[in-house]
Amino acid sequence: MSDRSLGPGPGSPAVTSLVRLRHDTAKPLYQQLEEQLRALIEDGTVAGGTTLPAERPFAEALGVSRTTVQRCYDSLRRQHYLTAHGRHGFIVAAGRTRLSPGMDRLKGFTEEMQELGRVPSTRIVERRVVQDRSIASLFGLPSTAPFLKLVRIRCGDGMPLSREVAWYDLTAVPALAEGDLGGSVYAFLGAHGAALVRCRQTIEAATPDAEECAVFGFTQPLPCLLIKRQSYARDDRMIEYVEGLFRGDAYAYRLDLKA
Template structure:
């Protein structure tokens, strides 16, 4: 049983968090173990439910446990942080393969749509048909990215019927529209409700939002994508030269 120091300066939730993480790292609480409910944990160690909740939230932020509705909080599989170099235009599939991971995707939504706001980003009339593709991207079966992408069907109409569970970039190359370069913006954000459910993280956990505009050799914009990546697992590395 965990014995807490109620008179010292260290917050109680920090002590609980450290103890639980130690049990997880030692294997005493293996992957898939169900932790006590917040109420039960509070009763076991003699703290308020808010303190127990704070501790669980911190463990979720660290990616150590995840929430599964009525199943409660589950110990997650240990994960190594992914350090991805940012020195070349590559898709998620190629990136994961180069990092020694097995990539996969789940298509959440796929449709031909007309979106005035996105068409403006492409510099196209609002009535231009675009392929909208919403996918969850995995590495070794771990969800890393919640991706929403639009593709210019006026340039690559064949993409509307193409296979999209793998690399869309490879499909574009096969169709005669290889990408040449991209403009990319990276922001730090908090996850939305969908992101929390997909990644099993707390709403306070940091995420990375990548907005990318990708162009062909003919300077035609083919793709606009917004990908939310887990900040607890995913990092970018850049090499800068004078």
């Protein structure tokens, strides 16, 4: 079987020409193959819908055992990168290209997904008015100040990408308590005279807990990005504090820096 039959499609490089397995390292061959195939899928080199070959011919083309390819495929299937296609091999799942949003300006999840060509959707898990001493201190407000606590699962093309826990100052935007927040909260704020104009944001590495693994469909904890953001209106009043856990296998934030 030639390399051409193992390729991702006309005009695309053959998968076997992109894989480089090393025999002079302690890392198992199946793990090397898994990491390289996952990277090729995430950066779009191997596109969603591509049919990968069956285990035996792929193993022969790579010069490895069938067990090596089998273990690699099984792992990628459990992580939802591949779907079984019978004796014809495996198909690369759609929507697994790693998202690379820019961080050049303040924008909400809905706008970000639209810019990336994804269809945004939201599932509200929790919505209630609360008083929280520690959150109030972040806003510089009295401990009795009311906040809207909003827990949402944010999806792109139907895939859960983040679990967000957000608090909003109801003394600044009382309409949030009963408003329709199924779409963009940022658009809602703008329509009620509290458009957000700047934010302070940090990004940390984080490990998802059992509940978050269930949201993302992880069979085991995988690295995630924890993004904490404090957002302000034009009068420099803090309106929002949000902690969003983003799946690390789908996100790679991009920064454009100038000298």
